[in-house]
Amino acid sequence: MENTLQLQLPTGTWVLDSSATTVTITARKLLAFRVPATLTITSGAIEIADGRVLSVDVVADAASYASKNAKRNDHIVGSDFLDAANHPTIRFQAHDAESDAAGGTASGSITVKGRTTPITVAISDIDIDGDTATFHASAVVDRTDLGVDKLPSSIIGPKLGLTVTAAASRTDRVPHTIINQPEES
Numbered sequence: 001m002e003n004t005l006q007l008q009l010p011t012g013t014w015v016l017d018s019s020a021t022t023v024t025i026t027a028r029k030l031l032a033f034r035v036p037a038t039l040t041i042t043s044g045a046i047e048i049a050d051g052r053v054l055s056v057d058v059v060a061d062a063a064s065y066a067s068k069n070a071k072r073n074d075h076i077v078g079s080d081f082l083d084a085a086n087h088p089t090i091r092f093q094a095h096d097a098e099s100d101a102a103g104g105t106a107s108g109s110i111t112v113k114g115r116t117t118p119i120t121v122a123i124s125d126i127d128i129d130g131d132t133a134t135f136h137a138s139a140v141v142d143r144t145d146l147g148v149d150k151l152p153s154s155i156i157g158p159k160l161g162l163t164v165t166a167a168a169s170r171t172d173r174v175p176h177t178i179i180n181q182p183e184e185s
Contacts, residue, residue, distance in 0.1 A: 011051075013172040014133065016044030016058065020167035023060055027143075027160055037076070039090065040064035046168060053097040056106055060090040080150040087113045094121070103135075112146040121162075131170040138163045 023039040044058035062084035065076050077084045094108025103124035110119045125136045139162045143149065 010128075010170065011049045011173065012170045013174075014046040014048065014168040015171050016041055016046075017167040017169060018042065018044070022165050024163045025065075025160055026163070035067060035072075037065055037067035037073075039066075042089070044166075044168075049174075053094070053106065056092065056094040056108065058092045062088055062090050062112075081148050083113050092119070092121070106137075110141055110146070112148060115145070115147045117141065117145040132167065133170075134165075134167050136163070136165055 018041045021041045021044065023041060025037050025039065027035045027037075029035045039060040039062075042059050042061050044056075046056050047054040062082045063077050065073055065082060065084075067073055067076075076082055079085070082090075089111075091111045092108060093111075094106040096107040098105050098107075103122065103126060106121045106123060108119060108121070109116045119139050119141055121137045121139045123135055123137050125134070127134045140159050141162060142158050143160050144158050
């Protein structure tokens with residue numbers, strides 16, 4: 001896949017604002033009820049050059065899982081599910097992107113509990129104002145592919161919906177991946 005996602009973002013390093021970025025995870029309980037929860041982003045950067053996405057790297061705090069049920073939160077963060085004590089981060093990385101009329105997609109991987117699986121993220125509602133931008137991203141991931149499989153799928157559905165509402169600021173006009181490349185001799 002070619003890196004051609006036209007995000008309309010100017011070249012540079014765009015850093016996610018963790019205080020203005022939300023990650024919502026939605027699971028199905030007993031195949032009927034939707035159970036939403038949130039995660040806190042600890043870091044995130046998008047590198048763009050000449051209209052192309054060079055890289056995306058987003059890290060969430062596994063221990064920040066929060067739903068409306070404290071007992072559930074403790075269970076999900078514990079060793080049966082996220083095992084945050086031994087695997088404190090959840091990471092999304094991408095290097096491939098494509099554009100379409102509604103926004104685009106970024107293909108990469110998500111790592112939970114030390115296990116990595118491919119994921120495709122739909123990107124929409126991109127809004128740029130100078131050196132700030134907002135956007136939405138969504139994906140579906142199979143929790144069993146990531147080792148988050150303590151309970152059977154009839155109790156907690158295997159598919160998790162991920163929704164991100166993000167705000168980012170351009171911090172550098174030249175992406176770090178270009179700055180940090182050795183000069184050719």
